[in-house]
Amino acid sequence: MSDKKIPYKIYLEESEMPKQWYNVRADMKKKPAPLLNPATKKPMTADELSHVFCDELVKQELNETDRYIDIPEEIQEFYKMYRPSPLVRAYCLEKKLDTPAKIYYKFEGNNTSGSHKLNSAIAQAYYAKKQGLKGVTTETGAGQWGTALSMACSYFDLDCKVYMVKCSYEQKPFRREVMRTYGADVTPSPSSTTEVGRKILAEFPDTNGSLGCAISEAVEAATSQEGYRYVLGSVLSQVLLHQSVIGMESKIAMDKYGIKPDIIIGCAGGGSNLGGLISPFMGEKLRGEKDYRFIAVEPASCPSLTRGVYVYDFCDTGKVCPLQKMYTLGSGFMPSANHAGGLRYHGMSSILSELYDEGLMEAVSAEQTSVFEAAQKFARVEGILPAPESSHAIKCAIDEAMKCKETGEEKTILFGLTGTGYFDMYAYGAYNDGNMSDYIPTDEELQKSFDTLPKVD
Ligand SMILES: *Cc1c(COP(=O)(O)O)cnc(C)c1O
Numbered sequence: 001m002s003d004k005k006i007p008y009k010i011y012l013e014e015s016e017m018p019k020q021w022y023n024v025r026a027d028m029k030k031k032p033a034p035l036l037n038p039a040t041k042k043p044m045t046a047d048e049l050s051h052v053f054c055d056e057l058v059k060q061e062l063n064e065t066d067r068y069i070d071i072p073e074e075i076q077e078f079y080k081m082y083r084p085s086p087l088v089r090a091y092c093l094e095k096k097l098d099t100p101a102k103i104y105y106k107f108e109g110n111n112t113s114g115s116h117k118l119n120s121a122i123a124q125a126y127y128a129k130k131q132g133l134k135g136v137t138t139e140t141g142a143g144q145w146g147t148a149l150s151m152a153c154s155y156f157d158l159d160c161k162v163y164m165v166k167c168s169y170e171q172k173p174f175r176r177e178v179m180r181t182y183g184a185d186v187t188p189s190p191s192s193t194t195e196v197g198r199k200i201l202a203e204f205p206d207t208n209g210s211l212g213c214a215i216s217e218a219v220e221a222a223t224s225q226e227g228y229r230y231v232l233g234s235v236l237s238q239v240l241l242h243q244s245v246i247g248m249e250s251k252i253a254m255d256k257y258g259i260k261p262d263i264i265i266g267c268a269g270g271g272s273n274l275g276g277l278i279s280p281f282m283g284e285k286l287r288g289e290k291d292y293r294f295i296a297v298e299p300a301s302c303p304s305l306t307r308g309v310y311v312y313d314f315c316d317t318g319k320v321c322p323l324q325k326m327y328t329l330g331s332g333f334m335p336s337a338n339h340a341g342g343l344r345y346h347g348m349s350s351i352l353s354e355l356y357d358e359g360l361m362e363a364v365s366a367e368q369t370s371v372f373e374a375a376q377k378f379a380r381v382e383g384i385l386p387a388p389e390s391s392h393a394i395k396c397a398i399d400e401a402m403k404c405k406e407t408g409e410e411k412t413i414l415f416g417l418t419g420t421g422y423f424d425m426y427a428y429g430a431y432n433d434g435n436m437s438d439y440i441p442t443d444e445e446l447q448k449s450f451d452t453l454p455k456v457d
Helices: 053-063 071-083 091-095 118-130 144-156 165-171 173-181 195-203 211-223 238-258 272-286 349-356 368-382 388-407 421-432 443-450
Strands: 018-020 068-070 087-089 103-106 135-140 159-166 183-191 228-230 263-269 293-299 309-315 323-326 362-366 410-415
Touching: 018 272, 053 118, 053 238, 071 118, 087 238, 091 103, 091 368, 091 388, 103 238, 103 388, 118 135, 118 144, 118 238, 135 144, 135 211, 135 309, 135 421, 144 159, 144 173, 159 165, 159 173, 159 211, 165 173, 165 183, 173 183, 173 410, 183 211, 211 323, 211 410, 228 349, 238 272, 238 349, 238 410, 263 272, 272 349, 272 410, 293 388, 323 349, 362 368, 362 388, 368 388, 368 421, 388 410
Parallel strands: 103 410, 135 159, 135 228, 159 183, 263 293, 263 410, 293 362
Antiparallel strands: 018 068, 087 103, 309 323
16 A cells, blocks of 8 residues: 555554454464472462462463453453554654654553553453452552552552552652552552561661562562452563553554554563564464564663573562563662663563574663663654653664665664653653763673572473
8 A cells, every 4th residue: 555645643443443462372382481389390380370360360371372362341441541552653753864764653651651551450450350359469660550550450449559669659759649649559669568578678778679679579468468469560471461452453553554564673671562562463473474573672771681591580589479481680680770660670571581582583772871862852753752661662763764774775663652751850851961871780790690590490
């Protein structure tokens, strides 16, 4: 359909919205390694997992065979409040870059949480409610996940307890207040409300907290109270499954106009938005139907894929969660105070780790100041103020578009614009003042963390 001008924004009709999530594991010849019980080192059974997670979510976590899973009606209804999300042709950015590349982005920032995280939060809250639970517990770093979950829990009238990484709790009071407005109970982590929190505080009284540590507290809070389960906003395969709605919508919209992306790019923290965006396209690649290049972009300060090792590791600092085989920097890795809060996790989704290990996906890392430079360039021509996390994908998309300018190739690039950056203005301020620095861990630092990896054979 090359003669038909592609609109700035491609929307779907309600009737065209996906009614199923796509489970990419069904098409993977080599499946991601199973979660292991940290005590026995044996694969976690559904029964063991059900002490921590909701029953239906355990089923989804372990489901490697069903290619499609129905999205329950109630979730479809909720999705209709803020979806379909627009697929935007970045005409203005293309013009600014003077590139022959065609650039598209899928914008997930059009909801109060300001990110894609609501797609999974609503699903997880729904299954908790259906199971008759009182509430859920979770951790939040930068705050987007906690906000998304608070919104989902208030919709289903569930209690929501959020352990928020202490430095974010202090630096992002507005995020905290959004969560409380939706009725969530927000505790800075580490806290004295849990055993693991008290232990960490005794050992490191001045700690700013970390995601891994907040996860440990949230898991303990869920397993020590009747009627509560723990929910996680990224990394797990169930979360990638829910986020596949991003990729499904993108694919339906692109198919409608006969557009085939050559390169698909996403930022990678725990891997949920990237996994969700690429899933249906990766499915075609795995089945040998079409070929695409997939690129994960991570911060140079927390480079799990590009500098980590592919082994079993703990998902949390407190070592209470199951062991997962993934690209990891070690659960004890304490990332520097990098501004891309949502990308500061030591590990990576087991699905993406396996795809990367098999060479089906590429990965690059980007330094903070170059990411903000890209963010500013994008904001000035496309209007949207991007989240620092999302700006990693923007940076890579611009780099690829500039390569096209050199070679004259008219490649089609699709990237995930996961959210908006209104709560990250201190970071933008540091960039605007020229006070932003780049931090890259040394090999020695990483080795020190690798030395503490659990031994599994
Ligand atoms: C949480 C978050 C991310 C990173 O999480 P993934 O699970 O890797 O997708 C990226 N962008 C935004 C805006 C986020 O809130």
